Amino acid sequence: MAESIRDNESSIDSLTTCNAAESSLLSYAPTENSTSCEVLCESTADSSDNVYKDLDWSKYPGYAKAPHTKRQCTSWTWQHGYRIQHIKTETLYWLCKPCIVKKAHKAALYASTGGSHSQIRHLKDKHNLDSSGPIQKKRKLNFSDATSMNATIEQALINQRISNFNPDQFKTALVRWMAYANIAYRQVELPQFHDLLQLAYADIDAVGCLPTADTMVRWTKRDFEIYKAPVIRLLAEVEGNIHFTFDLWTSSNLLCLNGVYAHYLNAFGEKKKILLSVPSIDDSHTGENIAQGVADIITEFHLEKRVGYFVLDNATNNDKAVEKLGTIFGFNPTKHRIRCVVHIVNLVAMQIMYGKDLKAFETENAGVRHLREDLELWRRKGALGKLRNIIMWITDRHADGNRLRGFKALQIEHQNNLLDDDERRCPPSQLKRPNDTRWNSHYYAFETACQNRAAIDAYVEKEERSFTTRLEQTLQKNKRRDPDKQLKLSTKPAIVEDKLSVDDWITITRYMQILKPLVLVTKKLEGCPQEGRNGCMWEVLPCYEFLLAHFERLAELYKHDPDEDLRLNIQLGWQKLDEYYKKLDNTEVYVAAVALHPKYRLAKIKQMWSDREADGWPAAAERQLQDLWRDYKDVQLPEEPTEQQPDDDILDEILNPPVPPSTEDLFGPMEHLYKNPAQQQASPPDEMDEFQGAVDASFSRVRDPVNFWILNRSRWPRLSRMALEIYGIPPTEADNERLYSRCGDMVTKKRNRLSANIIGAAQCLRQWDEDGIIEWK
Template identity: 25%
Template structure:
């Protein structure tokens, strides 16, 4: 749920070790050093005899959300909730060092309480909205391999302001099939009581979203072709990927007079071209700490500021541009590349991209909302 209060409640707080000698009251030195950031307002009067713990290395994610203090005499270590201190909550929550389970339970409770507090505010805004409620959703996998579905709502408030909120981020059981997605979306729609006010859906172009919207259309009685809007960023990504890599065997029909060796060269480039090789190199290096260290050590022989590789992401076309820039971060290499003649395969790549763009351009006829958007745009209008 988007809110300045919510985002500031549970934030990531950087902590690191320091070699500075601990002081009896760390607030006196203004919280200098990485270990002492954010200690200025710590209520030391409630923890007599305690000081900053600089003897034991912190482990576990919960320590980034808590103050790590240590009693000089009893050698007792305590975790004090950083968010409770910053928000001056009463009672102040702290735990002795007997594991991080209590820390985690407390932090989860903070998140749930904050969500429920803002849920009431958003519900009130929704009920006061004069028009329809628009939904966008997308499935993704977290770094710890959780299958999640993020669902946002978009609407015009009573004051005429466009508002949007992330209202749910549930874990999806099983695969990302259209049926599973439809069940999760329907649960969220029912939870918020907006089934009778559904407007348009914004999704990417995956086949499972087609199946999902088919099921939702039957459930809520709307015309799927009219109500579906396709994610423009996802379309651009598909077009650029088509240009960079290509996979359409019919793409050569516009270049049928090209020599056979050109087609063979393009097929080879498509399977194992420069960008494909670069992707494999980056992937190989990023997966191996040993190879990353060798890469950095080798660079240190020739420069003072070695650079690590940047990995690309198949859902973001500009990530390919990023890894190319990093790989060509050498003036001599750039000069050599600039001197190379343009390959004929670029014509085929451009044709592939135009073909993909045309596929989605034709889909604009499915929904009248695109025509309405042009008509209502001040720069275009009906003419």
């Protein structure tokens, strides 16, 4: 028995020694040159038990030294822990060695199967250890250090915040946003808006940038004065004369505004416009008062010596205004007064639609009339007048909304009944109210009405049935009443009076076909020219010829038509167009614009007017062209920069020596050449004659006359100056119409205290910024 016990003790000691040797491997921490934190947990020759010497096993009953293994323990935490194992479950545990060494009340014990995150956190939090060893603690700052550091940080933040905020840029950005979005200036005084700004920059009030309505007005005027200077410099750099358009418009707050635009071609042949001002006409709207305001603006921008042509509508006071301007600036008012072509086309269209008594109708319409009288007046205009009344009835803003809602319901019902899937998916077009002052507005109103014919007929029939029902009910009640107690019969609604028949719709369709070319001409001439066409002066004369030929064809087509009003209206439209066509003789630019187009030249005008040779039109056109050419023939041109020849130019040394060479040195045996110098060249040929008589096949392929004259400046310098000035004249004043649409968006019922100065400043800045004339930032 004793021997058996000794054998067992020997075995235990041997096992203990082996485990001690195995555990001793854990004390080998990785060195600086180690590539990993791998610790080999296997048996070694070292059987030292020093690894577990500080471990009191009595505190860990049920645990023993972990057996050796050849599996690699890769976590660095094993350098700071004992490997012990639960005897029954054989689970491997990590026991914190620093806790044992420090004789902690309870050492940390973690199962190795849970990973090493808990061990790492424990070593860091409790023992200030990481994979590199003890963690270097940061020095605690005393009060003086902390105060100094905080002050430095705060100072840097304040400096950065202040340097990032530019008060002038903020003011300009705010003015720019309000000009584009048409924000009322009073809106900036809202406390909520001030709170928003102060959240973005706490010191915004201290730097004087917390806005009010008055400061917004001052900032807008300040920007206008700042950016007006570069606009003046830009206009000063333009070669040649500047052309102008202006037109009067009354705002909703009863200001009479006059928008003045300057027009020109830049050095690259691009059409440019600049809004100069939008002054108010405070006195009566006479030509003299209008002219004085325009003259002040022209002088303000230093353009008084470069006044070109004026493109205006047909108002009589515009004729007087140009006469006054001609007196002020010294030009022929008759020749420099251009009539807006689109206004003329619009007058022709109104003449065709509403007939012979249009002038009397317009005079009557200018006064105050009862609504029913107005509707009756339009009704007498026939099918178009009745359709106009129907549109105005349905879209009446002062009536209850049931009219428009009921019509839209019928539109949707009709849309759902369409057989074509694509047409059914397209939303129905909305009715448009005609406006007598807006170009082609009647045409577009009738066009959308034709697209909604089914819905319009259904709506009128619905109103008619409702009226008939009310009338019958009233009649039935009156049968049971005494004669002196009769109910008043309902008045037939105006829309029922204007009910359209099938023949009416056919007539409307025919008018639409007649008016379509006028709309196409309007769209062509009111655009911004691209590649020398679609809004260029040379297109005016061909457009007139096109429309006259169109009416002559219509007169022949409808010569025997039973609709007498249609025949008469076509004739009246032709007469109105011919009336203004003859007025083109008052100025030479129309003829010159075509004659300077290399594809057409004067020969094209003679061809167009070959049937009017007996009236002297071709000869008159040639005289007009020569008269205008005389104004440019001797014009002083800016000197072209000369190219510097290289210093080693041998010919220059021979031809321009410091000391004239002898004849023998220069010519040798050809001395007779020196004795017969070259003859002086004759006076240069007339540029106009040379251009008109040039034989060049490439001319017939020219589509862009503006680019042609830019490329041929050196060949015909004065003629190109004349051509580019003429092509810089806009054929219409469409820009003024667009301006007043914007002004209408700006001057609303809630902004009826805006002055003309602030309206003009905001609109000028916006237009300059949009067209890239200034960098409004």
